[in-house]
Amino acid sequence: MSKFQSNFNQKIDYVFKVVLIGDSAVGKSQLLARFSRNEFSIESKATIGVEFQTRTLEIDRKTIKAQIWDTAGQERYRAVTSAYYRGAVGAMLVYDITKRQSFDHVARWLEELRGHADKNIVIMLIGNKTDLGTLRAVPTEDAKEFAQRENLFFMETSALDSNNVEPSFLTVLTEIYRIVSKKNLVANEEGESGGDSSLLQGTKIVVAGEETESKGKGCCGTS
Amino acid sequence: MSLVSGARDMGFDDNNNNKNNKDGDDENSSSRTRADDDALSRQMSESSLCATEEEEDDDSKLQLGPQYTIKEHLEKDKDDESLRKWKEQLLGSVDVTNIGETLDPEVRIDSLAIISPGRPDIVLLVPENGNPKGMWFTLKEGSKYNLKFTFHVNNNIVSGLRYTNTVWKTGVKVDRAKEMLGTFSPQLEPYNHVMPEETTPSGMFARGSYSARTKFLDDDNKCYLEINYSFDIRKEWPAL
Numbered sequence: 001m002s003k004f005q006s007n008f009n010q011k012i013d014y015v016f017k018v019v020l021i022g023d024s025a026v027g028k029s030q031l032l033a034r035f036s037r038n039e040f041s042i043e044s045k046a047t048i049g050v051e052f053q054t055r056t057l058e059i060d061r062k063t064i065k066a067q068i069w070d071t072a073g074q075e076r077y078r079a080v081t082s083a084y085y086r087g088a089v090g091a092m093l094v095y096d097i098t099k100r101q102s103f104d105h106v107a108r109w110l111e112e113l114r115g116h117a118d119k120n121i122v123i124m125l126i127g128n129k130t131d132l133g134t135l136r137a138v139p140t141e142d143a144k145e146f147a148q149r150e151n152l153f154f155m156e157t158s159a160l161d162s163n164n165v166e167p168s169f170l171t172v173l174t175e176i177y178r179i180v181s182k183k184n185l186v187a188n189e190e191g192e193s194g195g196d197s198s199l200l201q202g203t204k205i206v207v208a209g210e211e212t213e214s215k216g217k218g219c220c221g222t223s
Numbered sequence: 224m225s226l227v228s229g230a231r232d233m234g235f236d237d238n239n240n241n242k243n244n245k246d247g248d249d250e251n252s253s254s255r256t257r258a259d260d261d262a263l264s265r266q267m268s269e270s271s272l273c274a275t276e277e278e279e280d281d282d283s284k285l286q287l288g289p290q291y292t293i294k295e296h297l298e299k300d301k302d303d304e305s306l307r308k309w310k311e312q313l314l315g316s317v318d319v320t321n322i323g324e325t326l327d328p329e330v331r332i333d334s335l336a337i338i339s340p341g342r343p344d345i346v347l348l349v350p351e352n353g354n355p356k357g358m359w360f361t362l363k364e365g366s367k368y369n370l371k372f373t374f375h376v377n378n379n380i381v382s383g384l385r386y387t388n389t390v391w392k393t394g395v396k397v398d399r400a401k402e403m404l405g406t407f408s409p410q411l412e413p414y415n416h417v418m419p420e421e422t423t424p425s426g427m428f429a430r431g432s433y434s435a436r437t438k439f440l441d442d443d444n445k446c447y448l449e450i451n452y453s454f455d456i457r458k459e460w461p462a463l
Binding site for chain 2: 072080082115
């Protein structure tokens with residue numbers, strides 16, 4: 001894994017816009033607060049007045065500014081439109097492991113994300129609130145399977161005890177960096193082998209990142 | 224790939240099919256096949272104007288939270304400067320001249336264009352009745368192309384606008400595609416949405432006439448356009 005350190009004296013080599021999406025009350029803002037300030041606010045009001053948070057870090061001796069956008073709770077009112085996604089190169093798609101419905105909606109959020117965002121966008125599926133393990137309603141396996149099928153990274157996190165929060169953002173940012181710096185995306189333009197789906201089907205993107213040094217798709221430990 | 228659970232009412236009006244309440248069914252499940260048969264049988268009907276959602280099977284249980292008019296959006300927390308600014312960003316360049324108190328968005332699909340490298344764009348205007356006469360367009364076999372939709376959104380935010388396309392050849396369904404375009408705020412400027420690149424099929428069995436049905440629906444399964452049309456795939460592009 002690359003070294004990550006903040007260094008504010010350096011010039012910024014890259015700015016990466018990353019969006020947080022998912023149902024309301026799954027802990028998106030808490031994750032963001034954890035990552036950008038490493039703190040958890042116990043008073044978890046619905047998000048108000050946050051545009052985005054930034055954190056500067058170093059990957060492969062380049063200074064990366066992560067600009068992470070939150071929905072400010074407006075997803076409750078269907079107010080999150082195409083303008084939100086514009087220019088995003090990464091996305092954290094968050095559900096609450098104790099709320100089945102928030103996981104059921106992941107497919108819809110993913111579709112919307114893919115409709116709006118750049119097709120090379122790096123996506124991390126996040127099952128948040130592992131600190132509430134006893135109330136778990138979404139088995140890790142279900143989410144892992146979904147993530148594999150959809151070519152997403154996957155981790156379970158706790159914004160409360162900060163477990164896996166840092167690695168989840170860093171995995172996404174590192175992958176974005178890999179893509180941007182090496183342009184090693186492979187667009188798999190062959191249709192599915194099923195045959196009948198090749199006529200007017202969306203292009204599937206294979207992110208050449210299975211072997212990435214970070215644990216990639218497999219990392220879902222909740223230890 | 225939907226994970227939405229619960230029984231679905233697919234709204235068949237002429238053929239009560241009670242096998243269609245299976246969850247998360249894959250492409251080959253029996254319920255899907257039966258739904259398609261039904262779609263096929265009604266394909267010839269001239270009157271199927273968005274009336275039924277026989278093909279819409281997996282998103283109907285989705286509840287995305289309340290819908291508010293644009294005016295209500297802007298009035299919420301309007302004393303909060305930062306949230307107000309944030310909303311402006313979320314909503315994009317909202318058409319404020321016509322500040323909506325209307326709950327239902329209006330989506331007008333202006334045109335569909337077929338963009339193929341080295342060819343002039345084929346721009347297809349959508350006829351008033353949604354049913355173009357005759358062969359709507361001709362494509363060359365084995366060609367790469369992108370579809371581009373141009374549309375207007377008025378009154379309110381349209382949530383989860385998606386496109387579905389079903390293609391038949393000699394009465395047999397050969398393809399079904401579904402793609403989310405996304406959520407759009409009302410604005411004066413049209414939106415352009417370019418779909419991922421596709422390649423037309425090729426070979427003796429691929430050439431010929433096809434019929435197709437294209438629909439645009441939103442998260443509430445409201446249908447904004449249904450077009451039934453025919454097109455050709457030939458060895459060559461038509462002469463310009």
